[in-house]
Amino acid sequence: MKQRLVVIGAGMASGRVLEHLTDAAPDAFDITLFNAEPRGNYNRIMLSPVLSGEKTYEEIVTHDDAWYAERRITCRFGEKVARIDREMKVVDGANGHVPYDKLLIATGSNPFVIPLPGHDLDGVIAYRDLEDTRQMMGMGPGNKVVVIGGGLLGLEAAAGMAAHGVDVTVVHIMGNLMERQLDEAAGYLLKKSLEDKGIKICLQANSKEIIGQGGKVRALLLDDGTELPCDLLVMAVGIRPNTALAQEAGLATGRGIHVDDQMLTSDPDVFAVGECVEHDGEIFGLVAPLYDQAKVVAMALLGEEAVFERKTLSTKLKVTGCDLFSAGDFAEGPEREDIVFRDPSRGVYKRLVIEEDRLVGAVMYGDTADGSWFFGLIKDGTSIEEMRETLIFGPAYQGGDTADPLSAVAALPLEAEICGCNGVCKGNIVEAINAGAGDLGAVRASTKASASCGTCTGLVEQVLQVTLGDDFQMPTAQPVCGCTDLTHEDVRRLIKGQELKSQAAVWQELGWNTPNGCHVCRPAINYYLLADWPLEYQDDPQSRFVNERKHANIQKDGTFSVVPRMWGGITTPEELRAIADAADKYDVPTVKVTGGQRIDLLGVKGEDLPAIWSDLNKAGLVSGHAYSKGLRTVKTCVGTDHCRFGTQDSTGLGIKLEKILWGSWAPHKLKLAVSGCPRNCAEATCKDIGVVCVDSGFQISIGGAAGMDVKETELLCQVPTEDEAIEVVMAVTQAYREGGKYLDRLYKWMGKVGMGWIRGHVVDDLENRAALVERFELSQSIYRKDPWAEHVRDKAQTYAPIADFTLEAAE
Amino acid sequence: MSWIDVGHIDEVPLRGARLIKTHIGCIAIFRTAEAEVFAATNNCPHKDGPLSEGIVHGQSVTCPLHNWVFDLNTGEAQGADDGRITTYPVRLEGSRILLDDKAATRRSAA
Numbered sequence: 001m002k003q004r005l006v007v008i009g010a011g012m013a014s015g016r017v018l019e020h021l022t023d024a025a026p027d028a029f030d031i032t033l034f035n036a037e038p039r040g041n042y043n044r045i046m047l048s049p050v051l052s053g054e055k056t057y058e059e060i061v062t063h064d065d066a067w068y069a070e071r072r073i074t075c076r077f078g079e080k081v082a083r084i085d086r087e088m089k090v091v092d093g094a095n096g097h098v099p100y101d102k103l104l105i106a107t108g109s110n111p112f113v114i115p116l117p118g119h120d121l122d123g124v125i126a127y128r129d130l131e132d133t134r135q136m137m138g139m140g141p142g143n144k145v146v147v148i149g150g151g152l153l154g155l156e157a158a159a160g161m162a163a164h165g166v167d168v169t170v171v172h173i174m175g176n177l178m179e180r181q182l183d184e185a186a187g188y189l190l191k192k193s194l195e196d197k198g199i200k201i202c203l204q205a206n207s208k209e210i211i212g213q214g215g216k217v218r219a220l221l222l223d224d225g226t227e228l229p230c231d232l233l234v235m236a237v238g239i240r241p242n243t244a245l246a247q248e249a250g251l252a253t254g255r256g257i258h259v260d261d262q263m264l265t266s267d268p269d270v271f272a273v274g275e276c277v278e279h280d281g282e283i284f285g286l287v288a289p290l291y292d293q294a295k296v297v298a299m300a301l302l303g304e305e306a307v308f309e310r311k312t313l314s315t316k317l318k319v320t321g322c323d324l325f326s327a328g329d330f331a332e333g334p335e336r337e338d339i340v341f342r343d344p345s346r347g348v349y350k351r352l353v354i355e356e357d358r359l360v361g362a363v364m365y366g367d368t369a370d371g372s373w374f375f376g377l378i379k380d381g382t383s384i385e386e387m388r389e390t391l392i393f394g395p396a397y398q399g400g401d402t403a404d405p406l407s408a409v410a411a412l413p414l415e416a417e418i419c420g421c422n423g424v425c426k427g428n429i430v431e432a433i434n435a436g437a438g439d440l441g442a443v444r445a446s447t448k449a450s451a452s453c454g455t456c457t458g459l460v461e462q463v464l465q466v467t468l469g470d471d472f473q474m475p476t477a478q479p480v481c482g483c484t485d486l487t488h489e490d491v492r493r494l495i496k497g498q499e500l501k502s503q504a505a506v507w508q509e510l511g512w513n514t515p516n517g518c519h520v521c522r523p524a525i526n527y528y529l530l531a532d533w534p535l536e537y538q539d540d541p542q543s544r545f546v547n548e549r550k551h552a553n554i555q556k557d558g559t560f561s562v563v564p565r566m567w568g569g570i571t572t573p574e575e576l577r578a579i580a581d582a583a584d585k586y587d588v589p590t591v592k593v594t595g596g597q598r599i600d601l602l603g604v605k606g607e608d609l610p611a612i613w614s615d616l617n618k619a620g621l622v623s624g625h626a627y628s629k630g631l632r633t634v635k636t637c638v639g640t641d642h643c644r645f646g647t648q649d650s651t652g653l654g655i656k657l658e659k660i661l662w663g664s665w666a667p668h669k670l671k672l673a674v675s676g677c678p679r680n681c682a683e684a685t686c687k688d689i690g691v692v693c694v695d696s697g698f699q700i701s702i703g704g705a706a707g708m709d710v711k712e713t714e715l716l717c718q719v720p721t722e723d724e725a726i727e728v729v730m731a732v733t734q735a736y737r738e739g740g741k742y743l744d745r746l747y748k749w750m751g752k753v754g755m756g757w758i759r760g761h762v763v764d765d766l767e768n769r770a771a772l773v774e775r776f777e778l779s780q781s782i783y784r785k786d787p788w789a790e791h792v793r794d795k796a797q798t799y800a801p802i803a804d805f806t807l808e809a810a811e
Numbered sequence: 812m813s814w815i816d817v818g819h820i821d822e823v824p825l826r827g828a829r830l831i832k833t834h835i836g837c838i839a840i841f842r843t844a845e846a847e848v849f850a851a852t853n854n855c856p857h858k859d860g861p862l863s864e865g866i867v868h869g870q871s872v873t874c875p876l877h878n879w880v881f882d883l884n885t886g887e888a889q890g891a892d893d894g895r896i897t898t899y900p901v902r903l904e905g906s907r908i909l910l911d912d913k914a915a916t917r918r919s920a921a
Contacts, residue, residue, distance in 0.1 A: 518865040519873035542826040546864035802829040
């Protein structure tokens with residue numbers, strides 16, 4: 001007698017089981033197929049092309065009525081299964097029960113719904129089945145849709161709707177799209193191409209509430225207060241195996257239904273397959289392993305031996321124009337190496353991960369033609385020892401090209417600005433070269449490019465080389481570090497010229513040859529980005545040297561020093577008491593008066609930092625930034641308040657300047673001083689910026705130093721009023737911030753651009769001075785604040801160990 | 812090998828590190844990518860610098876005191892410097908960081 005097989009769920013996995021089974025043994029089973037959806041098996045992963053209009057539903061139906069009829073499968077579609085009775089071996093459907101000899105559970109998964117307030121409003125949907133797809137297809141131009149989730153499914157939904165002219169915003173909680181499959185560089189390129197399609201992308205965005213009106217969704221509220229209006233809200237944040245039926249039937253379940261290597265559940269007559277199962281601790285969302293499982297189930301049902309093994313997976317995003325490929329494993333392991341290739345002009349990024357002469361992972365964007373070849377190498381564990389040097393160029397590579405360090409410049413459009421001082425574009429330079437300008441001097445003479453501050457010199461030379469080829473001999477310039485061939489000046493100009501606003505953008509567009517830089521370039525790039533894009537770029541603490549990350553100076557024994565700010569060197573008995581109390585309370589071994597007119601508490605333990613800051617904050621004391629590449633102190637003398645020689649209120653001016661400048665970052669440390677008369681007790685003439693008061697006004701001089709090099713300042717200008725003195729100091733600070741090379745003190749920058757250039761831009765050109773002041777103020781609207789208070793409030797727990805095993809009771 | 816749960820992946824900043832205190836000294840958990848962690852001793856063999864305070868790049872960390880760079884896979888110092896840090900087995904299960912139980916609870920450096 002024929003065995004009776006009941007299948008619950010007509011999805012892609014069970015569909016594949018039925019194909020194998022009825023192909024191999026058409027008469028082995030009497031098959032009944034239940035499905036809660038009122039239809040048979042269709043290719044669910046092709047819903048995205050249906051959504052975007054590239055396919056119709058009919059085209060993605062895998063099994064139509066005729067197919068089921070031909071294989072004599074009894075279909076009970078649109079009928080929910082109420083329960084499984086394992087003792088009686090019967091499945092209870094809504095329209096009557098069916099007995100079984102073998103049962104296959106393929107209940108799939110449920111979309112995960114974030115329990116935000118308002119998640120049950122009308123117009124809040126998941127992206128799972130044809131009904132959801134049809135609702136999205138109902139949107140058109142004039143509609144707004146928010147998609148929560150920047151993974152594969154969320155992005156396909158967004159792109160599909162955007163193709164119909166819908167105004168789509170994707171809200172993603174992580175800092176990088178598809179962070180499970182992609183690294184930052186590929187994530188950055190993906191974001192860029194989606195934005196080119198008109199999709200808005202909010203990263204690191206936490207959803208707070210779904211706002212409704214009359215029972216229908218109206219907007220999504222983020223926890224930073226942003227309100228995103230929408231007519232439809234799609235949640236695509238993940239799936240959960242649907243284990244309800246199995247659990248009620250008493251089968252072993254965890255995150256999914258537990259199955260062994262033969263896909264058998266804890267009951268020897270019940271199999272499970274697909275997204276509802278858990279195998280060896282893993283659950284499944286991609287189709288490839290589900291098909292492998294289906295093959296195993298079919299063979300096991302026929303009494304043949306088969307074992308399900310997990311294999312390396314690859315991912316492709318089904319969005320037209322976003323060419324992306326990810327495969328294999330990027331997790332840790334001994335002896336792992338990266339090979340990175342970037343071609344900024346084509347928007348290409350490739351990264352291969354190699355372990356012991358085997359390829360174990362690959363991420364590609366922009367050019368994925370070699371994806372399946374790499375995937376094959378990963379799956380087969382082929383030794384790549386012989387082809388290691390040329391591996392990244394793919395199978396077609398036969399000697400020849402290597403990555404071109406000039407490609408970043410070659411890729412610039414002709415209208416890209418090269419020289420900011422004189423407004424010269426790449427096109428002007430190329431024209432001049434074609435008209436006969438064969439070297440830097442000639443280009444300068446005919447276009448003025450690099451003739452002013454000179455920071456774009458490297459770029460002009462590269463344009464010469466790209467245009468003239470071997471006819472131009474490139475002078476050797478020092479690159480930032482081993483990650484790039486570009487100099488600091490090149491990188492700075494390209495960040496501005498190409499509007500690069502994230503580190504991932506810099507690494508990709510400028511062709512970095514490492515995945516995420518090194519300890520040399522990361523702090524520099526982080527500084528350039530925050531100085532050039534104060535509003536758009538968010539400071540990255542992990543790209544900062546420990547002192548700036550922890551807002552304290554690390555000492556040789558790993559403890560820290562804490563220096564509260566004393567504005568202009570003025571303090572009060574209350575502040576001194578608070579400092580003394582803190583020194584007592586935290587067992588500070590050394591208390592020292594610094595050269596910058598304040599008090600240093602040396603030897604504070606790292607984990608005590610938030611507590612000591614909190615105590616100092618309570619007395620009104622804030623960070624002195626004694627650790628920063630930025631404003632340190634403004635040293636003052638007592639000026640007219642007490643001194644019989646004083647000509648102006650030097651203390652007052654010093655305090656004003658410090659209150660304006662504090663918190664600002666700069667290429668290197670920035671020290672100021674204000675002396676009340678030419679006797680110069682505040683030693684203003686060996687500071688980065690010094691002000692010496694005279695009867696007729698204020699002499700501002702710059703470029704001093706008293707460290708490895710001792711330099712006397714040079715006079716920049718004399719101004720009659722305090723207000724103008726403040727303006728000039730702000731403007732020169734901003735000019736240095738915008739033009740200086742990271743880790744160049746102000747005098748080094750001055751040596752490169754020349755006093756004449758600075759005077760022209762900061763003193764003589766009043767319009768430019770005002771613009772510099774305005775840009776400085778804009779940046780300070782973000783950075784003029786106490787980092788200690790912020791860390792006490794938001795980050796205190798990060799100063800403590802994540803776990804402490806010394807606290808457990810002694811054995 | 813048995814594993815002990817030491818925390819959630821998001822407690823360690825991307826390209827940063829956090830410390831675990833044990834009887835044999837501090838172990839640093841480094842997070843080199845969204846879902847990639849390493850564990851190694853916190854102390855630089857050169858001058859005892861705290862590696863958890865260093866800049867994390869690729870699968871390496873740079874000591875904050877004198878810029879020695881260590882490969883977190885092998886523990887070997889890179890470039891001209893000669894030295895090695897002890898690494899410990901660590902893995903991710905979902906979002907949880909699991910450390911080799913022996914490393915966490917050993918009472919003496921045997």
